[in-house]
Amino acid sequence: MSKTREIPAAVTLTPAAEARIAELMSKAPEGAIGVKLSTPRRGCSGLAYSVDYVTEEAGFDEKIETPGGTFYIDGASVLYLVGSVMDWAEDDFTAGFVFENPNAKGACGCGESFMV
Numbered sequence: 001m002s003k004t005r006e007i008p009a010a011v012t013l014t015p016a017a018e019a020r021i022a023e024l025m026s027k028a029p030e031g032a033i034g035v036k037l038s039t040p041r042r043g044c045s046g047l048a049y050s051v052d053y054v055t056e057e058a059g060f061d062e063k064i065e066t067p068g069g070t071f072y073i074d075g076a077s078v079l080y081l082v083g084s085v086m087d088w089a090e091d092d093f094t095a096g097f098v099f100e101n102p103n104a105k106g107a108c109g110c111g112e113s114f115m116v
Helices: 015-026
Strands: 011-013 034-038 050-054 062-066 069-073 084-090 095-100
Touching (some): 011 015, 015 084
Antiparallel strands (some): 084 095
């Protein structure tokens, strides 16, 4: 008899990140089914974090159900993100998703990109 083991999500979302996803989904354009995290090539260190609305599921994307909506992780980006924690932070000057990524070996000085 075999047992099925549940695999933990590649990225852990903090309550603040989940609340922000819920807020984004409450204002989502028509046809949006969730928000998606990807790591496009950009900046001086190589990869950047990008969060955008999505209108359709891609076959290899990881899907995480949150209380406020569906969160996807781009299938090609999962290896760069395994074990990461995604948070939402706001202060008087900035607001945005922030990442604790154990796979990042360095980042550029401006904080726009990272390398693995």
